[in-house]
Amino acid sequence: MDAITISNLSKTYQSRSKVNYALKNVSFSVREGEMFGLLGPNGAGKTTIINILSGLLTKDKGIITILSKDPEIEKEAVKNQMNVGAAYSFLTGILTVEQNLRVYGKLYGVKDLDQRISHLLKIFEIEDLRHKKVFILSTGQIIRVILCKGLINNPKVLLLDECTVGLDPDIAQKTRKILKDYQKEQGTTIVFTSHNMTEVEQLCDRIAFLHKGEILMIGTPKELRKRIKTQSVKIDIIGEKRKSLRSIVERFKVKVTESKLNMVIFEIRGEVELPKIINAIIKEGLEIIDINVRKPSLEDVFLKIARGEQL
Numbered sequence: 001m002d003a004i005t006i007s008n009l010s011k012t013y014q015s016r017s018k019v020n021y022a023l024k025n026v027s028f029s030v031r032e033g034e035m036f037g038l039l040g041p042n043g044a045g046k047t048t049i050i051n052i053l054s055g056l057l058t059k060d061k062g063i064i065t066i067l068s069k070d071p072e073i074e075k076e077a078v079k080n081q082m083n084v085g086a087a088y089s090f091l092t093g094i095l096t097v098e099q100n101l102r103v104y105g106k107l108y109g110v111k112d113l114d115q116r117i118s119h120l121l122k123i124f125e126i127e128d129l130r131h132k133k134v135f136i137l138s139t140g141q142i143i144r145v146i147l148c149k150g151l152i153n154n155p156k157v158l159l160l161d162e163c164t165v166g167l168d169p170d171i172a173q174k175t176r177k178i179l180k181d182y183q184k185e186q187g188t189t190i191v192f193t194s195h196n197m198t199e200v201e202q203l204c205d206r207i208a209f210l211h212k213g214e215i216l217m218i219g220t221p222k223e224l225r226k227r228i229k230t231q232s233v234k235i236d237i238i239g240e241k242r243k244s245l246r247s248i249v250e251r252f253k254v255k256v257t258e259s260k261l262n263m264v265i266f267e268i269r270g271e272v273e274l275p276k277i278i279n280a281i282i283k284e285g286l287e288i289i290d291i292n293v294r295k296p297s298l299e300d301v302f303l304k305i306a307r308g309e310q311l
C-alpha cells in the first residue's frame with residue numbers, strides 16, 4: 001500500500017514577468033513503512049515537496065493523497081497522523097524544551113503527554129535539557145528537540161527535512177539508529193531529505209533524485225548506483241618517471257580525472273580495458289605499486305546529475 005501518492009505536482013513562483021517552476025509535474029509514491037529519500041542539489045525542490053505535503057505551502061496543480069486521504073479536504077484527519085521535523089521548524093526560544101514539546105503535544109492531541117515527552121527526551125539523550133530555555137541551546141541540541149517534536153504524536157507519516165544537519169558524528173549515528181529503529185518498530189513512513197549521501201544510503205529504502213523541480217530517477221540506492229556504468233581506477237607507480245603515466249593511459253581513450261607524475265585516476269566503462277592499460281604501463285618499464293578500483297557511490301550519481309554529466 002502507498003502511504004503517500006503524488007501525481008503531476010507543480011508549484012510555480014512569479015518573478016517580474018517570468019514564471020519559475022519550483023516543481024514541474026512531479027509524480028511518485030511512497031510505500032507504507034518505507035523510508036524514502038529526496039535528494040538533489042540546492043534549489044531542486046525538496047523543501048517545496050515537504051512543505052506542500054505538510055500543508056505549509058499550497059500547490060498550483062496536481063493530486064496528493066496521504067494515507068489515502070486528500071490532505072486539503074481531510075485536513076484534521078491527516079494532520080493528526082503526520083508530523084514534520086525540519087532544521088527550520090519553529091520552536092519558541094523563551095520557552096523551555098519541555099514547554100515547547102508540551103505545546104506541540106497539545107496541538108496534536110497527544111494522550112499521556114508527560115510519558116511521551118519523557119520517553120522522547122530519553123531516547124534522544126537530552127533529558128538534561130528538559131528545563132532549559134530553547135534560545136540557549138546549541139544547533140545540535142535544537143535539532144534533537146525538533147526530532148522529539150516530530151515524533152511527539154507517534155505519526156504514521158513523518159516528514160524530515162535536513163533534520164540531521166549540525167549533529168556531531170556520535171549523535172548523528174545514534175539519531176540515524178533511532179530513526180531506523182522507529183521506522184521498523186512502528187512501521188512509520190518517513191520522507192527524508194539530507195545532503196549527507198552516506199546517511200541517505202544507509203537509511204533510505206528508495207530515493208528520488210530531483211533536479212530543477214523535476215524527478216530524474218527513482219530507485220533503491222543499489223539500483224541508482226548501478227546506473228553509473230563507469231568505475232574509477234587509481235594507479236600508483238614507484239618514483240616519478242619521465243615518461244608520463246597519464247599519456248600511456250590516455251592512449252586507451254579513457255577519461256583521466258586526475259594525474260601526477262607517479263599517480264593517475266581515470267574512468268573505465270568495461271572491465272576489459274583495465275588489463276590492457278596495466279600491460280601497457282608495465283611494457284613502458286613503469287613499476288606499479290598500487291591499483292585501486294572504486295565502484296560508484298551515491299555521491300557519484302549525485303555529482304553527475306548535478307553537473308549534467310552522462311551517467
Ligand SMILES: Nc1ncnc2c1ncn2[C@@H]1O[C@H](COP(=O)(O)OP(=O)(O)OP(=O)(O)O)[C@@H](O)[C@H]1O
Nearest residue numbers: 013014021022040041042043044045046047048049
Ligand atoms: N517563496 C519563494 N519565492 C520564490 N521562489 C521560491 C520561494 N521558495 C522557494 N523558491 C524557489 O523554489 C525552488 C526550490 O526550492 P526548495 O527550497 O524546494 O529547494 P531545495 O531542494 O529544498 O534546496 P536546498 O537543498 O537548498 O534546501 C528554488 O529555485 C527556490 O529559489
Ligand SMILES: [Mg+2]
Nearest residue numbers: 046047048161
Ligand atoms: Mg531545502
